[in-house]
Amino acid sequence: MVGSSLLWERKRERTRQAVIDAAVDLFRRHGYEGTTVADIAAAAEIGTRTFFSYFASKEDVLFPENDARVAAVLAAIETRRPDERPVDILLRALREANGSGTELAGPTTLLRLRLARTVPAVRGKALQMQADASTAIARRLRAAFPDRLDAVRAAALVGAFLGAVTGALQVLLDEPGALDDPGRLQRRMREATESALRPWVTATGSG
Incomplete structure (x- = not known):
């Protein structure tokens, strides 16, 4: 049973990745508006109904x-060390994400950021997801540090963190050959984010 479940999960993950790869390729070649869910499903060799079992919409x-x-x-908040401040946890989470092998600053991110500038549906989705993420993280951070953060300060810190990451990526991924050296790109993004959050690091009792 365990083996069958593992095989099913791997197959599902392969199919999900095939959908993502197909969509990214089609968006690049035909544009976002010129690509339909049916096109993506066909390229990934699945049915349209199967597509919607993985993603709720094209922009997702x-x-x-x-x-x-x-x-x-x-998870970084939950596994915090006694000496870590709220800002330390956020920056640690960023470092760990950079080293996890996920596409934090990869081709899909580059395409998403570019489309968000010109496609209202993608821009709206990006803003919605960032707002939802900010709310969820701020609430957990405030609960973890009730003596240091009220709701406003928690929201401000998380907003500054997410805004710094997004803003840095927007500029860095516009540079020629940005993806030629992912390690350098991620290092520059981390340095820019740390610089933006420096007031939170140096502020007494607030970071």
């Missing part, structure tokens, strides 16, 4: 790791 395919990344930040 561009955010494949969002839930996992939010979960990673929440």
